[in-house]
Amino acid sequence: MxxxxxxxxxxxxxxxxxxxxxxxxxxxxxxxxxxxxxxxxxxxxxxxxxxxxxxxxxxxxYTMFRLKPQGKHIIRVCQGTACHVSGANQILKEIRDELKLDGEEDTTKDGRFTLMEVACLGCCSLAPVIMVNDETHGKLTPEKIPNILKKYD
Ligand code: FES
CATH class of the missing domain: 1.10.10 (Arc Repressor Mutant, subunit A)
Structure with missing residues (x-):
């Protein structure tokens, strides 16, 4: 509606x-x-x-348009070159596992998160980087992901 x-x-x-x-x-x-x-x-x-x-x-x-509802929090996972060579794929996998997103799913069943893969977020020196809403989280390792996600309810 x-x-x-x-x-x-x-x-x-x-x-x-x-x-x-x-x-x-x-x-x-x-x-x-x-x-x-x-x-x-x-x-x-x-x-x-x-x-x-x-x-x-x-x-x-156009990929800028969404045909499905978006989650309350948007996670942008950088897939730019600096992040890619610093382990962006492991970060992405950890987030998907943590949020229990299957296959092509990009939004959690409870509507809490929507996950997007994006090109350079403009802070390559912090690679690998994600943004949750407007907050940047850099120098990530998969182990840091659960605690970061816990901050957003
Ligand atoms: S490549 Fe990830 S922030 Fe630039």
């Missing part, structure tokens, strides 16, 4: 009819809702007259 219908209407009104507006429109709506649900995409289609297939096509093409 859409939580921010009024704000979504304002975003739609701001962009409606403008060429090339679909991507920024979807970005702003996602910022409000944290992801693009089918209901939200259908609503945008009805309000703007843009075909639902086009909206869905854009939302699934």
């Amino acid at each position: 859409m939580k921010n219908k009024k704000e979504i209407d304002q975003v739609i009104n701001k962009f409606n009819g403008k060429n090339g507006a679909l991507i920024p429109l979807l970005q702003e709506v996602q910022a409000l809702e944290s992801y693009l649900s089918k209901e939200t995409m259908r609503y945008i289609s009805e309000k703007t007259g843009i075909k639902i297939a086009q909206i869905y096509g854009v939302a699934t093409f």
Whole structure:
């Protein structure tokens, strides 16, 4: 269910009819809702007259768009070169094991965490690095991961 219908209407009104507006429109709506649900995409289609297939096509093409709810805390695991050579894959594996994420899952069942792999986080001297929300954790070893995750409920 859409939580921010009024704000979504304002975003739609701001962009409606403008060429090339679909991507920024979807970005702003996602910022409000944290992801693009089918209901939200259908609503945008009805309000703007843009075909639902086009909206869905854009939302699934660009990796910046999420079609599933996001966890309360976002963990970004750096996969840049400096982190990669310093053991980023072991860090990633430890986090996935700790959060019991199977296969392609990126969000814990309790909605506490969403895990993302990202390119350089801009602090390579601290490699390997993760960010949890806006907090940077560097010089990591797999052993440090459980205590870091415990801080976020
Ligand atoms: S490569 Fe990881 S922070 Fe730069």
